Amino acid sequence: MTSPRVLVVDDEADLRELLEITLLKMGLDVDSTETLQQARQLFAEKDFQLVLTDMRLPDGLGLDLVREVAASGKNIPIAVVTAFGSAENAVVALKAGAFDYVSKPVQLEQLRVLVQSALKLSDGAPAAAPARGQAQGRLRGSSAAIQALRAQIARLARSMAPIAISGESGSGKELAAREIHAQSSRADKPFIAVNCGAIPEALMEAEFFGYRKGAFTGASDERDGFFQAANGGTLMLDEVADLPLAMQVKLLRAIQERRVRKIGATAEEPVDVRIISATHKNLEKLVEDGLFRQDLFYRLNVIELRLAPLRERLDDLDELVEAILARLGSFEHKVVLAPGVLDVLKGYSFPGNVRELENILERALAFSNDGVISAEDLALKGGSLPAPVPSPAPVAAPAAPASPEPSDAVAQPASPAATPAPVASLPAEAPAGEAAASGAPAMPRLPAFDVQASSLPAYLEAVERDIITRVLAQANYNRTQAAQLLGISYRQLRYQMQKLNIQDPG
Incomplete structure (x- = not known):
């Protein structure tokens, strides 16, 4: 069995020799050159499983080679060597089709990890099978939109480039991220999904980077953070738009340098993590408003994947x-x-x-x-x-719609004048005289809660709880009568009371 062959393109003799020695010790065959022209010739003559090129060459740019290899149709991963701190060059290369990048001075440990990941793709090794039940609801459907999404994911899984998934809430952003991970060379490594909006700001650094024993009060043991837990695999930053600005700075450095420092530690440790971010918010608008760092946005948004709503x-x-x-x-x-x-x-x-x-x-x-x-x-x-x-x-009231459950529809605050559908058979609030004359009970208006749009579910529950509680009180907590007033069945009312934790007095 022949060893995988790697093409190294770099005009610095010392670095080229270091790369050659490292790859030979890994059991690989190596061809090296210092010019773009010679690299093109070798690429046309031989079969390579990986190309490693510098960004700047005497007769051109390594970026041109990246585009040519990506467009060759041979599915050969190509990685670039960038100058230290040239994050913009790395992002450009990834967008052009590069599999990954390493920064100068080259860290040999990081290089070996990159090479091993790239060779897994070249070998066409199948991804690990998802756990039972995981794939049942993942990317279901046969529409043109879902087929295009599957094709995109198959291409993106071969890269290490950061991916930003955008889509409305509930559209399956985490499922798409898991599918990318499952089809990648990292499928046998951890997939860690983090909801950035659910972590208290004071705990973010400890949660992301870990801490040493005794680093702060209560740190009785050393603990790894999300980056260490996802080492070798994929870290998904869900609702990344909710990160505070102070944490955005620290996250940017960790992504660029691929190194993190635990709280209380004096040295950084390397981490090999692919970043997938997701949000239902418009990050570009947040950047314009100064709520999200532009440099972090460009770092995360190398490749954008949009999920169509249902x-x-x-x-x-x-x-x-x-x-x-x-x-x-x-x-x-x-x-x-x-x-x-x-x-x-x-x-x-x-x-x-x-x-x-x-x-x-x-x-x-x-x-x-x-x-x-x-x-x-x-x-x-x-x-x-x-x-x-x-x-x-038969229904209790002719004007009531077919939907009997009030859970979400009762709380529909579509407009100040709108009447919730399940209680359409009840009259709107009227003066006592009119209510007495008609013989119908008066229905209280919807409460005007002061609530942010982001807490709509809480608002809907509050509205529903308020309406049911008022009607129960009006019926002296006779559930059968209250159910009739609400236009629902006794069983449905009992279910809603249990769900909303509404208790009879005493």
Whole structure:
């Protein structure tokens, strides 16, 4: 069996000799040259499994060689050697198709890791199989959008370039990141996903970089951070836009230098991590507003991967629903949709994307009879929904829509004048005289909570809890009467009270 062959292109004789010796000790065959012209000739004559080139050559730029190798169709990884601190050159090379880069002075340990990762790609080694259940909901569908996404991921998996995944909440950004990792040469190494918005600012440095024993009060043992935990693998920075500016500076240095220092340590330690970031926010706008560092943005956004929202790929709905129902059911008790339910779902805009679809079906299953989900079991938000399939069962109030559950729809604060759909049969708040004259109970208005847009779920729960509590009080906590006033069943009211932790007095 022949040894893998590497092409080294560098005009510095000492560095070229160091690279040759290191690669030969790794059991590789090496061809080296100092000019771009000779490199092109050797590349055309021989089969290489890796090309390693300097950025500046006597007769041209290594960047030209990067583009030519990437466009050759041979799927040969090419890495570049950049001057110390030339982060911009590294980013340009990665965007041009380079697999990875090393900085001068070359750290031999980092070089060996790079070479081993590149040779795994050249060998075409299959990625490790995902754990059971992991791949069930990953990148489901056959629409043009999802097929293009799969093709992009297959190409990106061969690179070490940082990837910035953009997409709406619930569109599957972490699933895409896991798929990139699973198809890469790092598939047998850790994949660490970090929600940057969920870490208190005071703990961020310790969580990302680790700490030494005794570094601060409570540090009774030494602990690795996210970078050390992901060493050799992939680190996903989810909701990266939520990083405070002070942490952005430290993160930028760790990504550029590929070295981190634990809190309380005096020396840095090398880490080999591929960075994938994700956010539903517009990072470019945050950079313009001074809320996100421009240099970190360019470092993370080498390659951008956009995920289409579910409403742009409704052709995948059948397959997605089938996979979700299979997960919700069991071998003995399968979950199915009644006729017409899929058509109702296809008329919905899904502002929460696939995550909302999962939530809708899981909640509908709780209200279904014998695992058969009907249109009346769905609770959909928004006005883009066509009329649900009518139910043969009588309803409490003619004006009420088919959706019986108030959980999300009750709390729909679409506009100050809008009336929530599930309580449409109840009259709006009216003077006491009018209410008495009509014989109908007065429905309280929606509370005007002072809430940020980012906490919409909390707002919706607060609105729903307030409405149910007021109606219960109005009915003297007679649940049957309260359910009738709300236009829902007794069972649905009991479910909502349990979910929202609403207790009867005493």
